[in-house]
Amino acid sequence: MGQLEGKTAVVTGGSTGIGLATAKRLAAEGAHVFITGRREPELEKAVAAVGNATAVPGDVSVAADVECLYRHVREHGRGLDVLFANAGVNHLATLDELTEDIHDAVFDTNVKGTFLTVQKALPLLNDGASVILTASTAAEGGAAGMSAYGASKAAVRAYARAWAGELGSRVRVNVISPGPVSTPMWDDAFGDRAGEMMATVAAGLPSKRVAHPDEIAAAVTFLASPESSFVYGANLYVDGGMNQI
Template sequence: MGQLDNKTAVVTGGGTGIGLASAVRLAEDGAHVFITGRRRAELDAAVEAIGGPERATAVAGDISNPADLDRLYEAVRARGQGLDVVFANAATASLVPLEQITEKDFDHVFDVNVRGTLLTVQKALPLLNDGASVILNASTAADNGTEAFGLYAASKAAVRSFARTWANELKDRGVRVNAVSPGPVDTPGITDLFGEENAADVRTKLATDTALGRMGRPEEAAAVVAFLASDQSSFMLGANVFVDGGENQI
């Protein structure tokens, strides 16, 4: 028996990285997981990694596009069991210092990380079962002031704020909202953001920023997501759980 047997979960950005690791873990705990992302090939591979169509369903889309989210939740609705877990994980980042930020840069980051997170949770509301768990993926970047990360950091500070407000608004339904804030986790996003030629040096630098002296693994963040998704965290509401190897703690 798994702690999420007969539950239904949604993981945005579920094709790679923390999203994929979390989808795998939620399925291992018994949930049927709906994943979404923009790259169909990655999603198809992720479904197989999660356990095949019996354990996972992929719906391609962009969380900043309301129509794509409508298609995702229509697939959840068609399953007929409501929704028990939402992990609003999908995000994007850019490296742009203040003097170079354009409106396009701002819109790109905030449309996905802030507007997309809002729409992900808002459109899930009619499907949420009593006792459901909503988990928002924030970041240590919201607190540490890394140069050229201003847009990403500000967007993740907004996500952290959402968790507090929505926890208060949804508590009377028995819906718990919490956030997880990963630190340096080794995902394909490192290469996507910094480039293949810089990725190794960036990983080395990020590892030295943690008290543990290493980067985290996606599975370590996924374990916290699974905890927040389950009844084991039943007395947690509006919390922000750091999974950062001590980066922002000591």
Template sequence: MGQLDGKTALVTGGTSGIGLASARRLAAEGATVFVTGRDQGKLDEAAAAGLVAIRSDVSDPADLDRVFATIAERGRGLDVLFANAGGGEFATLGDTTWEHYEQTFHRNVGGTVFTVQKALPLLNPGASIVLTGSTAADGSSSAFGMYAATKAAIRSLGRTWAAELVGRGIRVNTIVPGPVETPGLAGLAPDASQVDTLFKGLIASVPMDRLGRPDEIADAVLFLASGQSSFMTGAALYVDGGANQV
């Protein structure tokens, strides 16, 4: 028997990287897993792998309404919500534009806030909400200020929501990955020829001397989503190779 047999899960940003690895991990433990994303080709691949794929942009309230209406139609509520969709780009303070600020905060903070809010009517007693943080929120990575600020906001919101929802038996925890080898991380390089340089620079900050793998983060997400973490709420679980610990 799987740890999530008969459960229903939603993973936003679930068509690549950490989101896809986590969706597959939850499904392997018996959950029916809905995933959202914006790339139809990747959604089709996710559907072919047995996930329930819905095209959606978390920064669009109408899209979120459609996602939760689809889940509601199934009639089993929601047991796991992994609010994972988000991303960022490099920009120094001097180079930051209003558009860069707005897009980063709307996607990472606004998208998470309203994903969780709109999920509330569907969440079953004992449900688990997992938010995606980042070690960037604890540091001072040059030119990554807007992204880091959004992840600091997520950490703060996770604590508040844990307090607000504890009466319903709903737990809220934040997964905090270090640098993980994903398409999103590679996309931070100015061009493909500089991906190697970017990765080597990041590895230099990790005591374990390597990047993380999406499946390693997925295992930690499963821990927070399942009964194994039943006495945890409001916590931040670091999976960072020691980058912010050693």
């Protein structure tokens, strides 16, 4: 018996990286996992890799798409026990390069998308459910070129504090803050220089390496499971020491 046997989970941004690794881990612990993402071909591959999963294509920044996701969850008939609001985007741009369109795109997915994902899940959340939001060490680090991303993740952290208080009598809300993780986001941001940039960042960490997505998934699974039953409003750093030392 897994820690989440018979439970129902939702993972947004579940087709690659941290989302996919977490969906696999939650399914391995016994949950049926609904995964969503904007790229349908990748989503179908992810379902095949996860196994006990259902794919629902959609964009978390679009209310109708989020409502569609939860219609599928409702039809499953068991409510919702674990919600991992993970979908996020980054776009490297310094202040003078940052356009209104880029800024809006980052905040639409990372902030509005998180808000819609959690708010529209409320009628489905079972008593004792666990909600986990994905923030980032960038919320505190102030890295050049990542002001919009960092600000969006700071907003996610603020959401978690407020929602943990508002929902705490029935639902636990916590945050995971990954540091550098080997995901496709590096390729999106740096293209051919992704490997070089990862090596540079890793050299400055106490761990001397970036994380594997499975390492973040393990921490999310802890927050999703009964093992964290008295953890409310926390921000769990899984960052190789980046923001801790």
